[in-house]
Amino acid sequence: MAAASPPSEPDGWLLDITESDDGRSVVLWTKERTSGRVHRTAVEYRPPFLVTGTRNDLSLLARRLADHADVESVRLGSGRPSLFDRRNRPVLSVVPSRNPARRALARSVDALGGYERFSLYDVDLGPPQLYHLAHDLYPFAPVVGRPPALRATEPPETIDYATPPLRIAPLEVRIAGERRGRIPPPDGRIGSVRLGEVTLEGPEEELLRALVDELARSDPDVLLTEGGDSFDLPWLYRRAATCGLSPAEFPLGRERVRFRPSRPARSFESYGRVLHRDAFYPLPGRFHIDRENSFLYRDAELAGLVDAARLSRLSLTTVVRQSPGTCFTAMEMAHALELGAHVPWKKNRPEGFRRADQLVAADRGGVIFLPPVGVHDHIDEFDFASLYPHIMVTKNLSAETLECRCCPESPVRAPGLGYRSCTRRVGLIPRTLAPLLRRRLAYKAAIKRPGVDPDEAVRLKRRVKMLKWILVTAFGYQGYRNARFGRIECHEAINAYARDLLARLVPEAERTGYSVVHGIVDSLWLRPNDVDRPPDPEAFARRMTERFGLPLGYEGRYRWIVFLPAVTHGLGVPNRYYGYYEHGEFKLRGIGARRHDTTVLVRRFEGEVLALFRAARDAEGVRALLPRALARADRFAEAVRSGSWPVEELLIAHRIGQAPEAFVTFTDSVAALRQLAEAGASRGAGEVVRYVLLDRRSRSFCDRVRPAELLEGNESYDAAAYLELLARSAETLLAPLGVDRNGLRARWGVPPAPERDPYHSPEDVHQSRLRAVGSDASY
Amino acid sequence: MGRTAPTYRQALEERMKRWDEFARLLTSPEERAAFEMVRTGARRYVAQATYVGSPDLLESLLLSVLTDLAVRVRSETSAPASRR
DSSP states (O other), X not given: XXXXXXXXXXXXXXXXXXXXXXXXXXEEEEEETTTOOEEEEEEEOOOOEEXXXXXXXXXXXXXXXXXXXXXXXXXEEEEOOSTTOOSOEEEEEEEESSXXXXXXXXXXXXXXTTTTSOEEESOSSOHHXXXXXXXXXXXXXXXXXXXXXXXXXXXXXXXXXXXOOOOEEEEEEEETTOXXXXXXXXXXXXEEEEETTEEEESSXXXXXXXXXXXXXXXXXXXXXXXSIIIIIHHHHHHHHHHTTOOTTTOOSSSSOOOSSOSBOOEEEEEXXXXXXXXXXXXXXXXXXXXXXXXHHHHHHHHHHHHHHHHHHTOOHHHHHHSOHHHHHXXXXXXXXXXXXXXXXXXXXXXXXXXXXXXXXXXXXXXXXXXXXXXXXXXXXXXXXXXXXXXXXXXXXXXXXXXXXXXXXXXXXXXXXXXXXXXXXXXXXXHHHHHHHHHHHHHHHHHHHSTTOOHHHHHHHHHHHHHHHHHHHHHHHTTSOTTOTTOOHHHHHXXXXXXXXXXXXXXXXXXXXXXXXXXXXXXXEEEEESSTTSOOOHHHHHHHHHHHHTSOEEEEEEEEEEEEEEOTTTOSEEEEEEEEEETTSOEEEESSGGGOTTOOHHHHHHHHHHHHHHTTOOSHHHHHHTHHHXXXXXXXXXXXXXXXXXXXXXGOEEEEOSSOGGGOOSOOHHHHHHHHHHHTTOOOOTTOEEEEEESOTTOOSHHHHEEEGGGOOSOOOOOHHHHHHHHHHHHHHHHGGGTOOHHHHHHHHTOOOOOOOOOOOOHHHHXXXXXHXXXXXXXX | OOSSSOOHHHHHHHHHHHHHHHHHTOOSHHHHHHHHHXXXXXXXXXXXXXXXXXXXXXXXXXXHHHHHHHHHHHXXXXXXXXXX
């Protein structure tokens, strides 16, 4: 590679940095521009982590660590590792002998200090991430020079960049004699493998060897699978081991790797939901994207993920599998290191004490009105774009800039709470967010530019989506107790500013000639007082943007919008509505189509009703269509009752919140889980089961439901149960028009949902069995 | 939010459960209907009550009920004909 190329013509791209097996180095994977070949370069790299404490404690620690087996070297110096540091303090930097020993070593240092004398920094950043940051590199950087002496030709923040040409190959494994998606027998052989355009078949061992040859020949950069982490890769490795192939003979990456996952599958909890993450099988030098295991890929696809990898300095492999929060944290880390600070390992910043009334006043969210239930028209909707991130940036809200010591007279104070913001330096959060906001605006503007290439527009939309997710997380992470740079007072201040903003917007809207119909945190639904001469919405949005310094956008005017009631008390629910804009688009919130557990049956029904309502010009038009909507419902009900509805469209999805053995009641999910377990496919907490209801009242787990994986297609389903679902769906959509499920049940001649047998705990059942054995049983 | 200290909405619903006990001994349909009206009034101004952020649940709740009643009274007295 010639180092003298002009920056517009890089020698190639840095694809990825991975950790090397020897524990002492990282591997740089670069792609040559001219040949498209990928090179592997190992570089010795063992980054230190830092320890702060009193000089005395640190010298003692240095002496103890000097002859520790896991320590390569220690050095006592000084610096300002924390963002809160205003002057230098002693810092001990510790280089572990092997990179994998970092964390264990850090833990013993922490323990030596009694978990209070030392603060540790940079412990849990991966060596690849640190290498990127230390060398001004980032994933997918265009580079010049010969590795490892690489130089990026543009900064990662560059908005208009070219993604390296990546060869993408779908990978799909099929078990001989089995349909994909069904449960394979434990000793199932691999019958065929599709890689890109090529389908390989034949005796298993030859097939597996042919796969390795085909991988070497076509040399894809990205393997794209549907369920590769849970199915394709584990099965390939399992069968390769059975056939006696060694890891050296069966590399699916560009380097030999063990057949075991580097991280096993696990269940975890996030925002009150139990979720499941599949095992992770690294393929060094190659990216594996499992579409089923990537929340972000579904929305952002490759274009968005590449953007996130560049900005966060995390490998694409990591970005694909992690949450937007992980990306955001990594971006914060990058900015902290750029500021010369380091990343604290454990956030040692407990929430300050305060009185109960102060807590009640501070611990509040945004303003959420109660919408008026019913059908409305002539409604204008206004939204603030990325309101919370914008507040954080304009009000300089960051852990180290809130209530700082340097600005006791700061005029920037959170309304009602009084928290001051620093006026002398820009905080880490605003520093991280401001470029993301600019980037999102630039992409959005580029999409709208006349004559934009349609493919390019799609790519840009993916990136906008990705940024949106990251920006959304940025706020949430302020309130998360383990967030490295979060601080609960920031979270409270953001909400306080947002509440104040909405409260000030309401009288402005009224002065303009609107009345407020509904409002949620950063959105307002307004109705002109005089619908024949409505105010100019665009002008209102511009004026408010100017007035408050935050971007208020006009979303559009609704032909009609339906605000839905709560089943429990009949008043409006803030986030359940559907409406149709004048520009010919639906907005749906909280109805079946937006939920992941909805059956296709209900989705179809909703789709038909919405298609019908599309023709309505206003609220009156919607009301006039009610008889036709009910006629549709009747048609659906008739088909369901006749038993002819295809069972695949009746699958109900349920995410199980606990391990199957932890269930104490016999639910539909339990019935499905037991059948799956008997068929050899057990599920963990956080995984989804999908099943058809066969007989909801049955107490036999086989007769009650049928899981998707065991569906034959000729099952007879529980028509009454599905009519009930249909009635509920119709009620959800049409309740404001006077439809309720009892009326529909009567209309369809469905008996009201029967009471279940009273609940018996396993203990009850056991006791009654003992009693049945004989009355002379003594216990 | 909602964990360390309950939100106004959560506190209100909690208090409503206690009100059920009150409603159980109401003896006429009129009384029960009137009580439902009070309950609806309590729920109608959650946004405004949350915005106050008062540590006194009852203060916000009563303000909500009273406002709801005052709105009804005003509409009854200003346009009685249209209601019949």
